[in-house]
Amino acid sequence: MSNKTVIPFGPQHPVLPEPIHLDLVLEDEKVVQAVPQLGFIHRGLEKIVEKRDYLHFVYVAERICGICSFGHSLGYSQAVEGLMGVEVPERAEYLRDIWQELSRIHSHLLWLGLLADGFGYENLFQQAWRLREIVLNIFEKTTGGRVILSVCNIGGVNRDIDNDELRAICDDLDKLLDGYKPITETFLDDASVHSRLDGVGYLSKEEAEDLSLVGPFGRASGLDNDIRSIGMGAYGKLAAFEPQLSNIGDGYARTEVRINEVVQSVQIIKELVSKIPDGPVYNKPKGNPPEGRFLTRVEQPRGEAVYYVKGNGSKFLERFRVRTPTSQNLAGLLKILQGCDYADVPLNILTIDPCISCTER
Amino acid sequence: MSSTGKSPWIVHYDGSSCNGCDIEVLAATTPLYDVERFGVVNTGNPKHADILLITGSVNEQNVPVVKQIYEQMMEPKVVIACGACACSGGIFRDCYNTLGGADVVVPVDVYAPGCAIRPETIIDAVVKGIEILEQKRKALKNKTLVEPDVSRMQSARDKVVDGQTVAEIASNSTLE
Numbered sequence: 285m286s287n288k289t290v291i292p293f294g295p296q297h298p299v300l301p302e303p304i305h306l307d308l309v310l311e312d313e314k315v316v317q318a319v320p321q322l323g324f325i326h327r328g329l330e331k332i333v334e335k336r337d338y339l340h341f342v343y344v345a346e347r348i349c350g351i352c353s354f355g356h357s358l359g360y361s362q363a364v365e366g367l368m369g370v371e372v373p374e375r376a377e378y379l380r381d382i383w384q385e386l387s388r389i390h391s392h393l394l395w396l397g398l399l400a401d402g403f404g405y406e407n408l409f410q411q412a413w414r415l416r417e418i419v420l421n422i423f424e425k426t427t428g429g430r431v432i433l434s435v436c437n438i439g440g441v442n443r444d445i446d447n448d449e450l451r452a453i454c455d456d457l458d459k460l461l462d463g464y465k466p467i468t469e470t471f472l473d474d475a476s477v478h479s480r481l482d483g484v485g486y487l488s489k490e491e492a493e494d495l496s497l498v499g500p501f502g503r504a505s506g507l508d509n510d511i512r513s514i515g516m517g518a519y520g521k522l523a524a525f526e527p528q529l530s531n532i533g534d535g536y537a538r539t540e541v542r543i544n545e546v547v548q549s550v551q552i553i554k555e556l557v558s559k560i561p562d563g564p565v566y567n568k569p570k571g572n573p574p575e576g577r578f579l580t581r582v583e584q585p586r587g588e589a590v591y592y593v594k595g596n597g598s599k600f601l602e603r604f605r606v607r608t609p610t611s612q613n614l615a616g617l618l619k620i621l622q623g624c625d626y627a628d629v630p631l632n633i634l635t636i637d638p639c640i641s642c643t644e645r
Numbered sequence: 646m647s648s649t650g651k652s653p654w655i656v657h658y659d660g661s662s663c664n665g666c667d668i669e670v671l672a673a674t675t676p677l678y679d680v681e682r683f684g685v686v687n688t689g690n691p692k693h694a695d696i697l698l699i700t701g702s703v704n705e706q707n708v709p710v711v712k713q714i715y716e717q718m719m720e721p722k723v724v725i726a727c728g729a730c731a732c733s734g735g736i737f738r739d740c741y742n743t744l745g746g747a748d749v750v751v752p753v754d755v756y757a758p759g760c761a762i763r764p765e766t767i768i769d770a771v772v773k774g775i776e777i778l779e780q781k782r783k784a785l786k787n788k789t790l791v792e793p794d795v796s797r798m799q800s801a802r803d804k805v806v807d808g809q810t811v812a813e814i815a816s817n818s819t820l821e
Contacts, residue, residue, distance in 0.1 A: 295707070295710050296656075296658050296689075296691075296710060296714060297689065298688075298689025298690075301657065301659060301664075301667040301668065301670070301671055302659050302664065302667060303658070303659055303707065303710070323704075323706045324661065324704075324706050324707045324710065325659065325660070325661035325662070325701065325704075325707070326661065326704060326706070326742050327661050327702070327704065327737045327740045327742055327743055328737075328740040328741040328742040328743070329737065329740060331740065331741055332737075332739050332740055335739055343736065344736055347663040347665070347736055347737075347760075348663065349663055349664050350662070350663045350664035350665025350666070350667070350668060350761055351664050351665075351668060353663070353665065394668060397675075409675075410675055410676055413671075413672065413675035413676065414675065414676040414677065416672075417672075417675075417676075417677045420672075429761075430669070430761070430763065431665040431668060431669060431761045432663075432665050432760060432761045639664065641659075641661075641662065641663050641664045644661075
């Protein structure tokens with residue numbers, strides 16, 4: 285029984301649109317160990333901060349990842365604003381967080397669709413992506429882009445959304461919730477979904493803490509790690525914020541946490557829309573970033589992302605560094621793959637919601 | 646055979662894109678755009694596919710993967726470069742790990758622009774690809790199909806990375 289087989293997984297695999305390669309060491313049907321091989325989409329994006337000036341680099345930063353594109357431009361902008369001491373108008377902060385929450389809804393719906401496809405529920409996959417188009421329509425109406433928005437900028441945002449449009453967004457989100465309820469019932473109550481997700485990739489709170497997991501992956505194991513709680517930007521103006529937690533720690537819990545986060549994001553957007561002040565949305569930064577360093581954090585759909593910038597007084601930054609959620613969560617993935625069935629490997633990979641282009645940049 | 650020519654199956658590979666084009670390729674197969682009504686099916690198996698959609702630029706590590714997927718596909722086959730990165734390297738052209746567009750490794754038949762590419766553009770590109778597929782099918786039947794060359798973008802292939810030209814890297818690398 286000690287014969288070990290190595291089975292390659294990826295880089296081109298139907299379950300993920302992105303390339304990741306894993307060498308799975310199997311003993312019969314059980315995975316003993318998983319060895320990742322990365323670098324298929326490494327571009328070397330952090331380095332060209334030396335070739336693009338700090339105002340242009342926001343468009344490069346946005347293209348770290350196409351799913352959480354807005355969040356990355358937000359994180360980079362926050363970091364440079366902190367370094368330069370740029371004051372962001374209050375309305376711009378509200379608009380940023382509205383777009384960020386919309387990104388979260390679109391990312392979670394995308395993931396729910398991929399998960400449904402992962403356990404062979406084609407209909408549910410199509411339903412989730414149909415609902416996601418409502419959010420993409422809002423993006424297109426307010427920014428002109430569907431996935432790459434190019435709307436966040438250093439010192440604010442490039443476009444305003446007028447108040448009528450904001451109310452229309454809330455109506456659209458109500459429609460989204462109407463369609464969302466039936467599919468969540470299927471995800472949470474269907475017996476066949478339960479049989480695929482219950483107990484898959486279990487991780488205790490202690491293990492999650494040891495691996496410093498971020499985002500819904502950690503929150504499903506009971507780890508309170510939501511950066512929105514510390515109230516940066518307009519999140520501080522919310523009346524209350526409760527992170528979505530679960531103590532079960534398996535694939536089902538991760539689904540539940542993300543499903544609840546979509547509803548929570550809709551509530552956050554509605555509250556922000558009801559409180560948004562009037563005023564300017566862009567405060568043009570003056571001069572070049574001074575010498576110094578700044579570090580900031582943003583809660584992305586997949587968890588906490590850390591942005592670090594180092595200036596040297598010229599218009600080119602000396603260093604830009606980002607630690608993305610999935611690079612932190614990969615350690616958790618390798619942990620949950622140990623001891624799982626070979627047939628459950630795709631589902632285990634999906635439940636952590638990996639974003640490989642974030643990880644490799 | 647003309648009826649089968651109009652229902653091409655696609656296989657998608659993410660070179661080193663930012664994911665934006667990948668999710669738009671998937672979005673094109675979901676209810677709003679629904680390319681499946683034209684018989685276009687997204688398959689994971691290169692041997693089943695007629696059209697290869699490449700998103701993102703190529704780098705040293707994924708050159709052999711792109712080459713292998715292309716070689717596994719049956720003739721006639723069409724390659725579509727989806728998005729600015731796959732066409733030319735796009736915004737990442739100056740990055741140290743980017744060799745260039747998909748055409749430095751495999752011959753590209755259709756260049757589809759956009760950053761990120763829109764699903765409508767993908768549909769247009771696939772329709773254009775069907776025409777080329779039909780021509781190639783006829784050529785294959787008449788035994789006049791010539792192996793396309795990748796020398797069209799010679800300037801990109803002459804770029805030197807680590808003492809080797811991109812063309813040398815593309816032809817020498819193999820999957821371990």
